[in-house]
Amino acid sequence: MYTVIKKLEISAAHHLVLDYESKCENLHGHNWIIYVTCQAESLDANGMVIDFKKIKELIHGTMDHHNLNDVFDFNPTAENIAKWICDTVPNCVRAEVRESEGNTAVYEK
Ligand SMILES: Nc1nc2c(c(=O)[nH]1)N=C([C@H](O)[C@H](O)COP(=O)(O)OP(=O)(O)OP(=O)(O)O)CN2
Numbered sequence: 639m640y641t642v643i644k645k646l647e648i649s650a651a652h653h654l655v656l657d658y659e660s661k662c663e664n665l666h667g668h669n670w671i672i673y674v675t676c677q678a679e680s681l682d683a684n685g686m687v688i689d690f691k692k693i694k695e696l697i698h699g700t701m702d703h704h705n706l707n708d709v710f711d712f713n714p715t716a717e718n719i720a721k722w723i724c725d726t727v728p729n730c731v732r733a734e735v736r737e738s739e740g741n742t743a744v745y746e747k
């Protein structure tokens with residue numbers, strides 16, 4: 639099995655829609671650190687699981703310097719973003735989304 643891991647650094651804003659009172663309901667930003675893991679049993683014609691540039695294009699291109707509430711049709715929690723990444727990037731098996739040093743969500747297929 640081949641594995642590639644891409645690290646992305648993204649600046650983006652969001653607010654959360656919650657059923658309890660929280661400061662996170664107010665628009666605020668994070669410098670998100672995201673690790674995307676892709677796997678394949680065999681490599682493509684270019685000798686890759688997936689081009690690192692393609693991963694960046696799909697995730698960074700969609701999220702960086704955006705208000706995530708405008709970009710996504712779901713509540714942009716770290717968990718939901720991790721799931722979206724796994725569903726969006728070909729061969730993705732794991733996405734780790736870090737809002738800050740202490741707050742990380744992981745989705746694994
Ligand atoms: N399970 C989740 N919990 C929370 C999420 C999330 O995506 N998944 N997101 C948030 C907010 O985005 C919020 O911005 C996090 O705020 P932050 O101040 O960084 O976190 P803490 O309140 O834990 O404060 P620290 O001082 O950093 O511990 C909230 N929860």
Ligand SMILES: [Zn+2]
Nearest residue numbers: 662666668737
């Ligand atoms: Zn936040």
